[in-house]
Amino acid sequence: MNIVVCVKQVPDTWAERKLKQGDATLDRESVDGVINELDEYAIEEGLQQAEAHGGEVTILTMGPQKAADSIRKALSMGADKAVHVLDDGLVGTDGLQTSQVLAQVLTRIGFDLVIVGSESTDARMGVMAAMLAERLGVPQVSLASKLEIDGQAVKIRRQTDYGYDQVEASLPAVVSVVEKINEPRYPSFKGIMAAKKKPVETLGLADLGIEADQVGLAGASTEVVSFAQRPPRQAGTVVKDEGDGGAKAAEFLAAQKFI
Amino acid sequence: MAEVLVLAEHANGEVKKVTFELITLARRFGEPAVVWTGPGAEGARDRLAEFGAAKVYVAAGAEFAEYVTTPQAEVLASLVAEKSPAAVLVAATGEGKEVAGRLAVKTGSGVITDAVALDDGLVAEQSIFGGSIVVKSKVKTGTPIIAVRPNSVTPQAEAGAADLVALDVQLSDAGKGAKITETVVQERGERPELTEASIVVSGGRGVGSAEHFSLIEQLADSLGAAVGASRAATDAGWYPHQFQVGQTGKTVAPQLYLAVGISGAIQHRAGMQTSKTIMVINKDPEAPIFELADFGVVGDLFKVVPQLVAEIGQRGQV
Ligand SMILES: Cc1cc2nc3c(=O)[nH]c(=O)nc-3n(C[C@H](O)[C@H](O)[C@H](O)COP(=O)(O)OP(=O)(O)OC[C@H]3O[C@@H](n4cnc5c(N)ncnc54)[C@H](O)[C@@H]3O)c2cc1C
Numbered sequence: 001m002n003i004v005v006c007v008k009q010v011p012d013t014w015a016e017r018k019l020k021q022g023d024a025t026l027d028r029e030s031v032d033g034v035i036n037e038l039d040e041y042a043i044e045e046g047l048q049q050a051e052a053h054g055g056e057v058t059i060l061t062m063g064p065q066k067a068a069d070s071i072r073k074a075l076s077m078g079a080d081k082a083v084h085v086l087d088d089g090l091v092g093t094d095g096l097q098t099s100q101v102l103a104q105v106l107t108r109i110g111f112d113l114v115i116v117g118s119e120s121t122d123a124r125m126g127v128m129a130a131m132l133a134e135r136l137g138v139p140q141v142s143l144a145s146k147l148e149i150d151g152q153a154v155k156i157r158r159q160t161d162y163g164y165d166q167v168e169a170s171l172p173a174v175v176s177v178v179e180k181i182n183e184p185r186y187p188s189f190k191g192i193m194a195a196k197k198k199p200v201e202t203l204g205l206a207d208l209g210i211e212a213d214q215v216g217l218a219g220a221s222t223e224v225v226s227f228a229q230r231p232p233r234q235a236g237t238v239v240k241d242e243g244d245g246g247a248k249a250a251e252f253l254a255a256q257k258f259i
Numbered sequence: 260m261a262e263v264l265v266l267a268e269h270a271n272g273e274v275k276k277v278t279f280e281l282i283t284l285a286r287r288f289g290e291p292a293v294v295w296t297g298p299g300a301e302g303a304r305d306r307l308a309e310f311g312a313a314k315v316y317v318a319a320g321a322e323f324a325e326y327v328t329t330p331q332a333e334v335l336a337s338l339v340a341e342k343s344p345a346a347v348l349v350a351a352t353g354e355g356k357e358v359a360g361r362l363a364v365k366t367g368s369g370v371i372t373d374a375v376a377l378d379d380g381l382v383a384e385q386s387i388f389g390g391s392i393v394v395k396s397k398v399k400t401g402t403p404i405i406a407v408r409p410n411s412v413t414p415q416a417e418a419g420a421a422d423l424v425a426l427d428v429q430l431s432d433a434g435k436g437a438k439i440t441e442t443v444v445q446e447r448g449e450r451p452e453l454t455e456a457s458i459v460v461s462g463g464r465g466v467g468s469a470e471h472f473s474l475i476e477q478l479a480d481s482l483g484a485a486v487g488a489s490r491a492a493t494d495a496g497w498y499p500h501q502f503q504v505g506q507t508g509k510t511v512a513p514q515l516y517l518a519v520g521i522s523g524a525i526q527h528r529a530g531m532q533t534s535k536t537i538m539v540i541n542k543d544p545e546a547p548i549f550e551l552a553d554f555g556v557v558g559d560l561f562k563v564v565p566q567l568v569a570e571i572g573q574r575g576q577v
């Protein structure tokens with residue numbers, strides 16, 4: 001089985017993330033880049049499925065030069081090879097265009113199963129599985145907290161607002177995973193050494209036949225009008241429980257007219 | 260006046276409150292036209308009329324409820340082509356956002372997710388990076404598709420005709436790829452829905468066990484609140500996942516949020532920090548959640564919560 005896992009490098013959630021004053025794009029230089037946390041679950045799921053059913057796991061990343069570090073980490077977890085879409089023309093690319101670039105690569109390299117994270121911690125759109133499925137014309141089995149593959153059949157447990165749905169489709173398909181699906185492994189020392197020799201293909205826009213005006217800030221389908229730091233919350237009152245903590249809390253609620 | 264399409268969210272014939280919020284919002288930008296997929300539109304019509312729906316486009320076939328996101332996207336795409344609406348509004352739920360994504364590809368339109376307000380000119384306000392930055396942006400290409408977070412708007416009644424318009428559409432074969440074979444609803448008592456509630460009481464690892472979550476439920480019930488949980492609590496299986504608040508759970512912005520035995524990791528804060536008033540009960544005075552607290556009690560939740568429940572019982576809830 002030919003499994004492709006889409007992995008995005010994002011600024012560390014714990015760091016202070018900023019937008020750039022000029023073009024309101026994410027300041028990716030000033031903070032550490034890490035693998036989007038949800039994509040670690042996608043990688044783990046890809047590895048487990050390949051271990052169970054045979055096949056290869058390819059990492060697909062679109063991102064700046066420093067995203068190469070995240071690709072190496074994914075390879076050290078056990079993926080076989082990677083494709084890095086790297087082009088200065090991609091700065092400011094939005095979700096819709098990203099899906100076009102990723103779909104183009106997927107069509108070119110071929111796949112049985114595409115796995116993405118349910119959302120990225122920076123953009124938080126949660127649209128990629130749907131957009132890729134739409135572009136590729138294959139079923140979307142998304143928000144999976146459980147994934148089973150049996151021959152050509154794919155079954156997932158889809159996390160919903162009220163519980164879950166059971167969903168069935170057949171390969172090829174696009175899956176998105178939620179963080180309940182597995183426990184991502186840490187790279188082993190052997191894995192880290194082996195990753196250094198694994199092939200990474202770098203593709204630019206020209207290689208993919210994508211015109212520069214279709215992507216990047218110029219081709220973006222949305223634009224930022226303004227942005228501002230939210231004023232910090234006003235410091236509140238904190239009391240220590242001296243046997244009357246519940247009563248004091250009730251007083252506060254009454255003063256605020258909640259009770 | 261151009262139409263503004265509003266995708267109805269409904270389950271078992273019951274319309275979700277967010278749909279009324281979207282209709283209320285849509286009225287400012289055009290004629291609100293609800294789009295309904297699957298059975299149940301007739302029964303919902305009166306409610307939709309109450310909030311000012313001018314029309315209700317209905318794709319009633321059972322198959323429109325049996326596949327993952329393709330039915331809604333196909334119906335919306337055909338209406339976008341036919342009616343050239345001013346915008347399409349969907350709820351920013353997991354499914355709503357996926358429908359928006361598909362529709363964006365189908366119509367070559369820009370999409371904005373998790374909007375919390377819409378200004379004139381369909382400028383959408385979003386709260387990003389765990390709520391630390393407020394961004395205003397708009398769609399440049401195609402028909403603006405905007406996924407609006409539940410509880411961002413107060414639904415306001417205004418009479419509408421809610422004319423039912425049956426659509427003559429068939430689901431394409433390509434749209435039948437991912438079939439829903441079973442739907443499981445995990446209810447936890449008759450409480451307000453998490454994203455719609457005006458008060459939310461959430462429990463975390465400090466609660467200690469599934470049994471002890473009854474303490475959180477009692478506090479919630481004394482306030483007429485919804486129950487939420489941190490990821491530590493849902494991962495441990497103490498409470499079902501759909502009650503998780505945070506980055507990979509639900510985003511809530513109630514009038515009052517009570518965090519009990521929750522440390523306040525950034526991923527948790529991302530889902531609750533725009534709440535109006537925040538109250539914290541935690542035994543560790545250093546827990547980062549206190550930074551957000553309007554009122555905090557440093558203490559053992561097993562002592563503080565029962566006392567609070569008793570006090571509320573005496574004073575009565577408003
Ligand atoms: C990709 C990703 C996504 C995530 N998404 C989410 C998400 O959506 N939602 C979420 O919540 N987290 C999420 N997390 C996890 C998050 O980082 C934290 O691990 C989690 O929020 C911790 O939950 P907690 O506060 O309940 O537990 P802890 O951090 O362990 O805190 C427990 C708190 O309870 C207090 N306590 C203990 N006993 C008592 C007592 N008897 N009385 C009073 N207080 C007591 C302790 O002082 C402590 O502050 C995510 C993490 C990742 C990597």
Ligand SMILES: Nc1ncnc2c1ncn2[C@@H]1O[C@H](COP(=O)(O)O)[C@@H](O)[C@H]1O
Binds near residue numbers: 006036062063124127
């Ligand atoms: N630039 C990118 N390169 C590779 N994968 C991506 C990229 N952007 C998004 N993805 C994938 O799409 C998922 C959802 O992202 P999003 O829709 O931005 O929330 C991520 O978890 C990744 O798997």
